[in-house]
Amino acid sequence: MTSSFSRRSFLGLTGAAGLTAALAACGGGTKIGSGSSAPASAAPTFSGGEYTGPKVTLDYWNGFTGGDGPHMRAMVEAFNKEFSGRIEVRNVTRRWEDLYPAMPTAISAGKGPDVAVIHNDWIGTFAARQTLIPLDDVVGALELTEADFIPAVWNAGVFDGKRYSVPLDVHSLGDYWNRKHLEKIGLTEAPADKDSYEKALAGLRDAGIATPFWMPNKWPAHLMFMSLLWQHGGELYSEDGAKALWGSDQGAQALGWMVEQIDKGYSPAKVAIDTQYAAFKNDKVSFTWDGIWQINDLKTNAKSLEWGLSPVPNIGGTPAVWSASHNFVLTSQAGKDPNKVQAAKFFIDSMSRQSTEWAKAGMIPARNSARQDPAVADLPQVGMAKDVGIFHFLPALPGVGDVQSKALELAVAKAVLKEASPAEALKEGVATADKLLADNKRKYGR
């Protein structure tokens, strides 16, 4: 190699070229959302009537993978039949935990949903990320008013003064119980307060059910903790979203009660993920707290099991239970095409009107008026919503999902696994949560 152009300098040059190209690629980085609201406003304001645009295809994402899936598919098929030749909705169902991370990225690549169903606590995050576009006109055309909804559900859809969601349903944690087990101690209904619940647990153990109430350390442990926290009069986050308040004495009492069930021997220690539910299905557990959407799963997959569903017992003094709602949203991907925006609004409008049909999937209609419809009033889960005042929701703070998974869920797991006392675990968790909340405030610029 006598050439003045040495191998080393060549490699250096290619490296530099590569890096320059990389930097150039960054220059045009992923800037989605920044201009998305402009084309959306080009779409005519929605006011019902007939869809008059050219034929469009809408991608519709949801996470109804459980017993609720077939109902949603049937509703989409009915819509497609009604609008055949004009609007075609393609239904994409994937698990919630896969849907949320995929959605913003897929939308920025133009391969995501035009319309989607998301939970109330994600609306703030996605609105702040400019993944969604406002729906005020649809709400107007549907003649939805705040008075017809649980305030927390209604307000979760508002971000920066604009409405981003049309609530579809409400669902909460419930207390599933084994009918045969309870009969052994002479009960025909799940006990509803602390003393009788604890008495029932002691009775069940004496009646030969060694461990009647298994305490999970992962999902839905944090939902149980939040329910108990609210029951004791505690709060999750401060109004402005700057401080985590779940490390209070009320929090320690709530978490303490969960750990107590292990100490008293009603639950085995260190129960693995989902095991409490599997054991309930197999007749080994008398009580398990889980989402009301499991109704259809129990109906189809645990046919021999005799079970009942009651509201979560009042342990802390004030009845309260964790709840969430499913909401229709319109994405910035649809926002690029006014016809899609218009078609999606027809779709949301049409689906929202069928909330009684949707209730049969194990959900509670979000509208107060729909719950009085005789077609749904007798469903077991609708009975749980007699007093919607007990429904508590996670606030729709942008980025709250990260705070929950990195801090609250971890603190609950640590206490239930007996790695730290409830108070210690919560103290550590709140310190983490406060840092994350401060980060989020800066990041989402509120």
Added chain:
Amino acid sequence: MSVLSRPKSPSGAAAPAAPAGAARRMRWWTPYAFLTPYLLLFSVFMILPIGFGFWTSLHEWDINLPAKPFVGLGNYADLFDPGSVDGGRFWTAMRATGIFTLFSVPLLIVLPLLAALLMNGRFRGRNLYRAVYFAPYVLGVAVVGFLWRFLLDGNIGLVNHYLGLDVQWTTDEPPVWIALVGVTVWWTLGLNAVIFLAGLQDIPRELHEAAMVDGASAWRRFRAVTLPGLRPVTVFVVNATILASANMFGQSYLITAGAPADRTKTAIYLIAETGLRQFDMGTASAMSFILAAFLMAASALVFGAFRDRSRR
């Protein structure tokens, strides 16, 4: 390379004019021209993404927030600060990866080697025996994870039931490491065994015969013929196994979901979660570079260790 080295070889020395002509015909860029096709692929699929990843790690890079402020080495500083949220989580994850690698690699070298020695014998049903060892590797991680999650469950699992134990294999330390390492060994043993088997079959029989004629015992033949003959294969297997173990993700994702309290959440698991679930690509990239630095050091150590031995 062979063109360049030919003139030095004794057979080429017979024609002194030929190398000079070759040298004149060859331009400085000739080797690079030959390299170009690969270099292009290498740049597009290796250098560019690595450069882009490093650039990302210098920013607070959220996939879909329009503002991506430059933070310099801030993400790295955060990770090296145990008081920060991500720093604490990251080193817990690195510890998990370290523990798993430390315990799985020796087992994944020794056991497959023993299995390969047995497979190499001549006996009836040898093919069936080989297939049985390799069979689990054919399964996907989803199948393996799901299967073992239920088998190992401390309260309703078959493992405890049949062994009459009360061990929380998926939610308690240290049993959880025994479970994860055990499942991984069961699952991937076949691959390393097959590579070792190929290596064993490459050792000329004459060497063994010569050793036998010299009166070497079976153990002596293993030490003096088999092991040295396997050296190149072993370097590869050790390195590949270290990298595979350090990249463990599926097993803990599916079997323990990070339990107990995120202590089996491995580095790759955390990187995927940070980057793809929380959209924090900047921090995730910084984590990847730190992990990559550790892995490069580990690979260098392995190569160094084996090179010393060959000089002796």
